[in-house]
Amino acid sequence: MSKTETFFKYITEGNTCKGDFIPMGAAMLGGEVVTGAHVNIPLKTLNRHGLIAGATGTGKTKSLQVLAENLSDKGIPVLLMDIKGDLSGLAQASPGHAKIDERHNKIGIPFEAKPFPVEILTLSEQDGVRLRATVSEFGPVLLSRILDLSETQSGVVAVIFQYCDDNKMPVLDLKDFKKILQYATQEGKEEFTEAYGRISTASTGAILRKIVELEQQGADLFFGETSFDVDDLLRVDNEGRGFINIIRLTDIQDRPKLFSTFMLSLLAEIYSTFPEQGDSDRPELVIFIDEAHLIFNEASKALLSQIESIVKLIRSKGVGLYFVTQNPTDVPEAVLGQLGLKIQHALRAFTAKDRKAIKLTAQNYPDSEYYDTTEVLTSLGIGEALISALDEKGRPTPLAATMVRAPMSRMDVLTEDELSTLLSNSKLAKKYNETIDRESAYEMLTKKIKQAEANEAKEKAKKEQDALKKAASKKSTSRRSTAMNPIVKVLTSATFIRSVFGILTKVMKK
Incomplete structure (x- = not known):
């Protein structure tokens, strides 16, 4: 048996699946495609998370597109973070090309061009279904971690939430939260001190500054109603x-704090609401996070800890997380160790640091008698990748340098007219794009403060009126007391006056 035949058997036996699977392409040996040596990814292990990595222009986005298309075909919904803005073409069929046909002939998989059901979502003012969440849904712990608050400041946030719960005040947006913070140390200081203890103005001031920083990255658009289900x-x-749900994030690259906030809230909401799946044969939802370094680079230690915990736990809910980035070192080791599927496109070694990173990356993959992994990583062509997955029993499949199949949808963005048509037919846009600003903490506290001011003014006016009455009463009393004086009585009596006038009359006659 030749080396190619041995390799073919090695790959096909290692990628045999009893259940449903996604064929990603065909394995390569010595730079040549071994037709029919298909590299398959079992649906059963797709909730074990994964990584798609590689230098710019090596085909990461196309691998993501292939996975998303095949998942959709299998009836599995997908959520994509589209930071570069080049994934909306999933809604249109591929126009085809001679090179695509040539690629698929080598792989041994027939090519089929077709569109996929797509929903366009947005965090900002871009066109799409608006994604929002209320501050109350975040809760004090998650909000404190996002704001990177100290233990004392987190305690203040917990008290604020407790006050709102006790007084049935909805906290929907950041305007609500800021109003309560100000109220706690100003108009409502006595009320808070009596019920929850004194709250430091230094703490509330620090929290307010963190909120302003978050607002400057556009978080005021994200917090509010209607909250996304x-x-x-x-x-x-x-x-x-x-459905392939695509979140347009082309204007979020310079606002990583907002991106991290959204991602963490989304994962936390999914984890808290999705039912336990156990050992399911297929995932319920697969999420692809493009430019994943934007989450990790700007995240605080507390936020990283929260992300790591959710990554470890969320697979039990039937959810797979896939991080797309240039280098595996962009992902923390605690997260990297949880990723079952790795699709590694070519890396470029321009510096000593790059060469060191490539050696470290090679160590993440199983040893193979057919490849020098470090060498292969720098020699892969566009649309080729090293793939290591988990089989249906959770064991690593044979490492395979793979020619990845071409996407069935368009490898380009939608035109403005196509995008407009897609959005006009969206059922979710009708549900979520109406802005609601119902009575919440801001309005309730404003009303409370005005009522308190009105009561205070009324009390002040009453006191002034009472003071005037008291003064008038005092004056009247003074007059009465003067009239009651015995000397005054004698001097003003009729007898005394007649006597005086009588004397005066006699004197005048003389």
């Missing part, structure tokens, strides 16, 4: 294909 990510179309 994560169950709407699980929709399928009339043909049973899962």
Whole structure:
């Protein structure tokens, strides 16, 4: 048996699946495709998370696109973070190309061009279904971690939430939260001190500054109503294909704090609401986080800890997380160790640091008698990748340098007219794009403060009126007391006056 035949058997036996799977392409040996040596990814292990990495222009986005398309075809909904703005083409069929046909002939998989059901979502003022969440839904712990607060400041946030719960005040947006913070140390200082203890103005001031920083990154657009229901990510179309939900994040790159805030709140909401799946044969939802370094680079230690915990726990809910980034070192080791599927495109070694990073990356993959992993990492072509997955029993499949199949949808963005048509047909846009500003903590506290001011003014006016009455009463009393004086009585009596006038009359006559 030749080396190629041995390799073919090695790959095909290692990638045999009893259940459903996604064929990613065909394995390569010595730089040549071994037709029919298909590299398959079992649906059963897709909730074990994964990584798609590689230098710019090596095909990461296309691998993501292939996975998303095949998941949709299997009836599994997908959520994509589209930071570069090049994934909306999933809604249109590929126009095809001779090179695509040539690639698929080598792989041994027929090419089919078709569009997929797509929903466009947005965090900002871009066109799309608006994603929002209320401050109350975050809760004091998550909000404190996002704001990177100290233990004392986190305690203040907990008291604020408790006050709102006790007084049935909805905290919907950042305007509500800021109003309560100000109230706690100003107009409502006595009320808070009596019920919860004294709150330091230094602490509330520090929290307010953190909130302003978050607002400057556009968080005021994210916090509010109508709050997005994560169950709407699980929709399928009339043909049973899962919706591919694309979040447009092209204007978020310079606002990593907002991106981290959104991602953490979304994962926390999914974890708290999705039911336990146990050992399921397929995931309920697969999430792809493009430019994943934007989450990790700006995250505080507390935030990283929260992300790591959710990554470890969320797979039990049937959710797979896939991080897309240039280098595996962009992902913390605690998270990297949880990723079952690795699709590694080419890395470039321009510096000594790059070469060191490539050696470290090679160590993340199983040893193979067919490859020098460090060498292969720098020699892969566009649309080629090293793939290591988990089989249906959770064991690593054979490492395979793979020619990845081409996407079935368009590898380009939608035109303005196509995007407009897609959004006009969206059922979710009608549900979430109306802004609601119902009575919440801000309005309730404003009303309370005005009522207190009105009561204070009324009390002041009453006191002034009472003072005037008292003064008038005092004056009247003074007059009465003067009239009651015995000397005054004698001097003003009629007898005395007649006597005086009588004397005066006699004197005048003389």
